[in-house]
Amino acid sequence: MANGGTEPALSAKRSLRHATRAERIAARREAILSAALNEFSARGFEAARLDDVAKRAGVVKGTIYQHFPDKEALFEELIRWMFRPLVGTLKANIDADMPARMILERVAELFVRDVYHTSRKEVMRLLIIDGVRFPRVADSYYREVVVPVNDAVRTLLRRALDRGEITENAMVRFPQLLVAPWVVAIVWRGLFEHLEPLDVRGLLRAHLDQLFGAGAAQDGP
Amino acid sequence: MANGGTEPALSAKRSLRHATRAERIAARREAILSAALNEFSARGFEAARLDDVAKRAGVVKGTIYQHFPDKEALFEELIRWMFRPLVGTLKANIDADMPARMILERVAELFVRDVYHTSRKEVMRLLIIDGVRFPRVADSYYREVVVPVNDAVRTLLRRALDRGEITENAMVRFPQLLVAPWVVAIVWRGLFEHLEPLDVRGLLRAHLDQLFGAGAAQDGP
Amino acid sequence: MANGGTEPALSAKRSLRHATRAERIAARREAILSAALNEFSARGFEAARLDDVAKRAGVVKGTIYQHFPDKEALFEELIRWMFRPLVGTLKANIDADMPARMILERVAELFVRDVYHTSRKEVMRLLIIDGVRFPRVADSYYREVVVPVNDAVRTLLRRALDRGEITENAMVRFPQLLVAPWVVAIVWRGLFEHLEPLDVRGLLRAHLDQLFGAGAAQDGP
Amino acid sequence: MANGGTEPALSAKRSLRHATRAERIAARREAILSAALNEFSARGFEAARLDDVAKRAGVVKGTIYQHFPDKEALFEELIRWMFRPLVGTLKANIDADMPARMILERVAELFVRDVYHTSRKEVMRLLIIDGVRFPRVADSYYREVVVPVNDAVRTLLRRALDRGEITENAMVRFPQLLVAPWVVAIVWRGLFEHLEPLDVRGLLRAHLDQLFGAGAAQDGP
């Protein structure tokens, strides 16, 4: 799991010598996605310039159009490329046969390590705002990330309810309550981190304490 | 409280006949802010065109620059203009001498009615993303909204803790946990409402149930 | 002669207390001209903003239009206001009954003191370029300054020729040759002074040496 | 020498058919410079509109920015493009082993033909005024034109002094005196030509007569 979902770009860069033509093309495609990640993160979708994306990817602006039909499609593909590898890992964790709190602690740690401390958090922020203007992006994210995650969360909590590990069914009806602190953490970081840093792990643990009581946490970092 | 902080623009538009010069100027300023609210909400800060703002406000583009030095300053003032009137009402509610749950239910209702069901939710979304690029905006929002609200929340929950109304101090340490469902609701609405509508009141009530247990809610709608 | 043609603005500013209405209006008019002098000099006619002129004059933009029909007319009047007082002094010097070289040395000194070391040199530069686009300005300068000066110069040199003080009639045919070093000095100062300072008095004296030979100058500084 | 430094634009426009890609790009660059020459000359740097430059060059406004980073850089390059080819010819003439008067007559003719009767005179006028606001332009002109010319003039006149061809060293100390009539001619043409035409060749010859006496000129046109 350690490298489960980090930086797709990394694998694309190794050993361009001895690469087949197809591999070189794929590598270039990933270089563009990786550059887009950085530029979109730094400036937002509208303000990001394809010229800068190209420069960072080591290609020329026209080349981007060999791989993606337009700027919006590049954005869509970026979202998919960033989050698809993560969903599997997430589901695997949630479906594990362990006490709910332990699972949720692992999931929290997964979020911290593979989203909050990577550039994925930037992409989430991009999605939050620019998704409004690009329904296709939001739709694909909904299908590929939100629905699977929410379903898994519901299943998990229903089981926990049956087992008596929790007594409230709030989160079964509103799985969004589980990810709410994640969203807040990302938003806070973007806006107020320089004014008042936020202890994300503390925040997530406090949240679990609300759910399960402050009883001893299992599975320390 | 009902109309405590809604739509500053509305009052400004009535009866421009018989208005003094100063009143007409102020009205025009508010018309611009109101138009900016709509355009920025619909397209985001970057993509919004001042030409459209002007057209919607019934003035000419140059007039905007009589009232605001540039586009960014207009954005800043928009945030302030939208949220300043709300903070007082919010604090008054939180400081009331009532059981914590009742207070939080009232506050939730305030959010639903005066933010979620008004264009303020759009401004919050604007802040979330574009605030990153305009630290002054984020800073002023932090000082004028975040800090007062978080302080009030802390006081409230500490009192609730003392009185034995709750047993967890999670939210004292992380007042962000109270507003987390608000943020999620706003984000969800922007992205996924058309795919899966969200019952915001239900969400907030479920959240309170998590905190206090599902015991009878006081102060129904 | 010392104060013969300096800064028309100065006299306008004294004693606004006890001034009649007409005097106050005239003073304001001169304040605007003086401000225009500064702004036009610093930025050129096109780039100078009437808002800045107004600010510097201590009035509001609209007020300028009470005194001058438009920007171009302000420019025209500025030229006249700056140079008219100088022409009389200049002619008086040239017409004096003295040896030509002595007269020309006095005239050179007049140029250095009342043009080159005052803001008039800026106005001359303005005239040189922007005059091209505003023929009315050039025309009035031609009539009021160029023709009288050239006529006086011709008379002077014809007399000097008759008296045997000089042997060449070049300057009688081309009085422009007398002012050529003046023009060069002004241009040089605008462009290259910071790279290579120019000794203007030396330049003018060397020029006279060419005309009369290096024989002892009369009329030291 | 006849065509030594005239109109760089002319050669660039011939035969765009059968041109290599690089040649076409260079031709377009020159077309833009040539158009800028015309527009800047006609209206001045500030007032000239890049839209008109583009139209005249037969390109679209954006294309200008492919070749020059901004309007000012276009101006700078224009100056260099116009005068660089001339300096070599000028120095070659001055350094020739001939009597000083003959050399200066040839140089005068060079000025008349390749500056005064070409659009270079317009560029000189542009430099005179707008150079003040763009020191980089003035600086590069100083290095590339003024210094070489002044140095050559000094050398020439020192030699003439040694040979007894002249007796005054005024111009050795102030080489600006040689070009003073040039500057005056250009300024006069811009402002007063329509009121009183100026015989430039006569002016320059009269100037040489002042220096050498009216003795027979050598090397008529």
Add this chain to the structure above:
DNA sequence: GATGAATGAGGGTTCATTCAT
């Protein structure tokens, strides 16, 4: 006469997209 808010016509510059090489 003085004010200053309002006007409105561009101006320079940017940038996603196209296309000939």
Add this chain to the structure above:
DNA sequence: TATGAATGAACCCTCATTCAT
């Protein structure tokens, strides 16, 4: 497939001028 010059549609902002107070 990659290139990068060319395109052209906007966009933000400026500023001379007007006019109601």
